[in-house]
Amino acid sequence: MALFSSLTPVFIAIICVLIGVILKKTNGEKEKRETKSKPLSRPWVDEDLKDGTDHHLEEEDVDEEWQGLDENVAHVPFFAERYSEGEMIKRSQMFYELLNKRRSVRFLSDEPVPREVIDNVIRTAGTSPSGAHTEPWTFVVVQDPYLKHKIREIVEEEEEINYKKRMGxxxxxxxxxxxxxxxxEYLDTAPYLILIFKQVYGWLPNxxxxxxxxxEISVSIACGILLAALQNAGLYTVTSTPLNCGPQLRVLLQRPANEKLLLLLPVGYPKxxxxxxxxxxxxxEDIMVVM
Amino acid sequence: MALFSSLTPVFIAIICVLIGVILKKTNGEKEKRETKSKPLSRPWVDEDLKDGTDHHLEEEDVDEEWQGLDENVAHVPFFAERYSEGEMIKRSQMFYELLNKRRSVRFLSDEPVPREVIDNVIRTAGTSPSGAHTEPWTFVVVQDPYLKHKIREIVEEEEEINYKKRMGxxxxxxxxxxxxxxxxEYLDTAPYLILIFKQVYGWLPNxxxxxxxxxEISVSIACGILLAALQNAGLYTVTSTPLNCGPQLRVLLQRPANEKLLLLLPVGYPKxxxxxxxxxxxxxEDIMVVM
Incomplete structure (x- = not known):
């Protein structure tokens, strides 16, 4: 009895420590499960693209101060061109027919394309709306064969791992x-590669x-306008999202840390x-509901 | 001493329980901090839009099975229309000039717009590329005045809270x-409201x-093409993201749970x-880098 009584505190201590350890472990596993379950959900989202995860660390220290944007922007009358109803119907029909000819083309020839056309399609993409008119896009146009080949090496290496392991x-x-x-192959042959970066934040004059x-939504909308401009000019592309290549391509193209690769468009004529x-x-009728 | 000795186990038990509680609390706070830090990062992201958080719960039980998409799709020759270089430059220049006239217009008249034009612009948006050709979009066109007003009530109520509390x-x-x-006001006056839903997942025949x-990127690209089609037809809009209205608007418009509101476009002529x-x-030169 004396032995038992003197051991009691030891037993209870051991039991309590065990309970503590179990509680801690359960929590730990719960956390792990939560962390693990995310990649499962959107396997196609590049780690580098998830500004919900990487970006908040950078943004937390942003003060809730004025951005310093000029409040006193004048508001001016807006006059829009008016077409007749018949003309609107005709124009909308013709534009549909033009864009309906667009296809993602993975076989692009090495024939040169006038630079002026590339300038114009990117100017057109730059007319896109963006949240609070921040215009958070950078279009990197690569025409240098050495750089194109470097990009191909990076993309193919990561894509092989994507196909064999990451994608499922x-x-x-x-x-x-x-x-x-x-x-x-198109990364070598296309006369231009357009790499579209989203600026997850910018810098104020101060x-x-x-x-x-x-x-991300703003830059994707700008890419939609870019695709329309390419099709209108008679150029072809394939919209690609080089999974896990973002950081390497960003460094190769010397883009700053606030820019994340969103899309890569090889641009040229079809072979x-x-x-x-x-x-x-x-x-x-499968994509539209009228109420 | 006898009293002390018999109390020892009780003391130790209390201390251990306290340690357990402290350990548990520390973890809990850590979790809370992690959860709290996210909304800080992207305050403009609707809870309902974050499929990284809400969607993974629904997707976890998806088996890693074939989607059942037909593998044996024939590949056919692709012939693209070719313009001369001069024509390409001219076309790209004219398209830029057309789209550069686009502005976000918040003052829309109640003048009617031909339905055929709306059909055509949505057909055009439907030509957009999408990940693995999943076409994950639903365009809900609202012309009914009662529904438009209901939408206005929901949006204004949430937006007032957004402006006064959530947005900072x-x-x-x-x-x-x-x-x-x-x-x-445009939610009442515009002849059409186009609500664009992204389908965060779909259903297989089985x-x-x-x-x-x-x-999300696919549907945003489709919206860019939609904006180009509207501008081409002489129609105006303002790209809006009704923060925190998604669930209510989804229920009002009877959309299924796999659809999340991405954008709301009021469409019409400017007042x-x-x-x-x-x-x-x-x-x-501020948006393009050539290498």
């Missing part, structure tokens, strides 16, 4: 019908960070032997 | 020069969930007395 069987299978793989509201998968688009 | 002084200030506030890769802020766009 389902995704790889979903891409089979498009016959995509990690070999990207040196403080400037918030770029909705920067004579170019093919496309015989896909169709959803009809209007 | 800095953001509100950044919007001052655009003279935006929570009063959205009833299983279908992954929609890069759905005669419409004004726009006298903003300029960045010149080409």
């Amino acid at each position: 069987d389902r995704w790889v299978n979903d891409l089979k019908r498009l016959r995509t793989n990690w070999i990207k 040196g403080k960070k400037k918030t770029h509201y909705y920067n 004579k032997e170019a093919t496309v998968p015989a896909l169709t688009r959803k009809p209007l | 002084d800095r953001w509100v200030n950044d919007l001052k020069r655009l003279r935006t506030n929570w009063i959205k 009833g299983k969930k279908k992954t929609h890769y890069y759905n 005669k007395e419409a004004t726009v802020p006298a903003l300029t766009r960045k010149p080409l």
Whole structure:
């Protein structure tokens, strides 16, 4: 009894420590599960693109101060060109027919394309709206063959790992019908590569960070306008998202840390032997609901 | 001594429980801090839009099985129209001039717009590329005055809270020069409201969930093409992101749970007395880098 009584505190201590350890471990596992479950959800999201995770660390120290944007912008009358109803219908129909000819083309020739056209399509992309008019985009146009080849090396190396390991069987299978793989010849042959960076924040004249509201949506909208401009000019591309290549390409192209690669567009003419998968688009009634 | 000895286990037990509670609390606070720090980072991201947080819960149970998409899609020759270099330069220049006239217009008249034009611009948006050709978009066109007014009530109520509480002084200030506030008259007057939903996942013929890769970027690109189509037709809009209204608007418009509101575009003609802020766009050399 004396022995038992003197051991009691030791037992209780051991039990309590065990309970403590178990509680701590349960929490730890819960955290791990939470962290682990995220990549599962959006396997296609580049770590470098997730400004919800990497960016908040940088932004937390931003003071809630004025951005210093000029409040006293004059508001001026706006006069818009008016077309007749018949003309509107005709114009909208013709524009649909033009854009409906667009296809993602993975076989691009090395034929040169006038630089002036590239300047114009990027000027056009720059007319896009953006959150609080922050214009958070940088279009890097690569025409240098050495740089294009370097980009190809980086992309192919990462893409091979993506296809073999990161993407998972389902995704790889979903891409089979498009016959995509990690070999990207167009990165060498296309006369231009346009790499589109989103600026996740900017800088104010006073040196403080400037918030770029909705920067990913804004830059994606600008890319939609860029695609329309390319199609209008008779140029072709394939919209690609080089998973996990962002940081390496950013460093190669000497872009600052506030810029994250969103899309890579090889631009040129289709090769004579170019093919496309015989896909169709959803009809209007499957994408539009009128109420 | 006997009293002390019999109390020892009790003391030790109390101390251990206290240690356990402290350990648990520390973890809890750590979790809270982590959860809290995110909204700080991207205050403009609607909770309902963050599929990185809400969506992973729904997706975790998706098996890594084939999507069941047909692998045996034929690949067919692709023939693209070719313009002369001079024609390309001219076309790209004219398209830039057309799109450069686009402005976000917050004063829209109630004049009717032909439905055929709306059909055509949405058909055009539907030509957009998407991750693995999933076409993850739904365009809800609202013309019913009662529904438009209901939408206005929901948006104005949330926007007032956004402006007064959620957005923070800095953001509100950044919007001052655009003279935006929570009063959205255009939601009543515009003949059409186009609400663009991203389908964060879809359904396979076998009833299983279908992954929609890069759905937010894809739908935003489609919106860029939609904006180009509207401008080409002589129609005006303002790209709006109704913060925190997504769930209510989704229920009002009877959209399924896999659809999340991305953008709301009121569409029509500018009012005669419409004004726009006298903003300029960045010149080409500020948005393009050639290497």
